[in-house]
Amino acid sequence: MAGKQTIKSQASKLSEPDVIVDFVFDDGLLFIAISNLSDKPAYKVSITFDQEIHGLDGKDICALPLFRNIEFLAPHKT
Template sequence: MKIFNCLKEYLCGRPEVILDFIFEDGLLYIAIKNIGRKPAYKISINFEQRFRGVEGGKIISELPLFKLIEFMPPGKEIKTFLDSSSAYFAREEPEQISAEVNYQNIKSAKYRTTIVHNLGIYKEIGYVTRNANQQKV
């Protein structure tokens, strides 16, 4: 039966929700995206450790966004600003972030995956700001 279910998911598709950190022009963002071929339901994300953003003013890991998203169609992405990379690293926020992503399909079958991100890879990247055209390192 398990082989049949795996084959069915492969042929028909299933939801697949990921959490990603995006570095763009010196800014850090967090994105939640359903990269699967089916809708995802009851999405929650639990971070292993707390981290702050928006110049230290918000505990990003505790935002309602990560507690429950009732529905996310295939291809949908929710992206939120984390912080400028310089401000984030200056506060010595965690560089390695582990997140457990939980979600369901339409039949309430549960999925869980753990995604680990190393934000330290962005620490020494140079970038050019679009507005001022000044190179930052």
């Protein structure tokens, strides 16, 4: 029985969307891109950072509401 539970849990992990955070530098500007690399939509995505990232005004960018709850991220979209 434990073997079946392990297989089921591994299958559910494989079916989860693959969402990444990428840092892109372009013309001296830093962009933070959130991308869904999978074939299925991602719902209620929240992102946490290990360290603070400060903008030009000194505010912590990681604390922006954008990173707390992205309701929907379409497949293969940034």
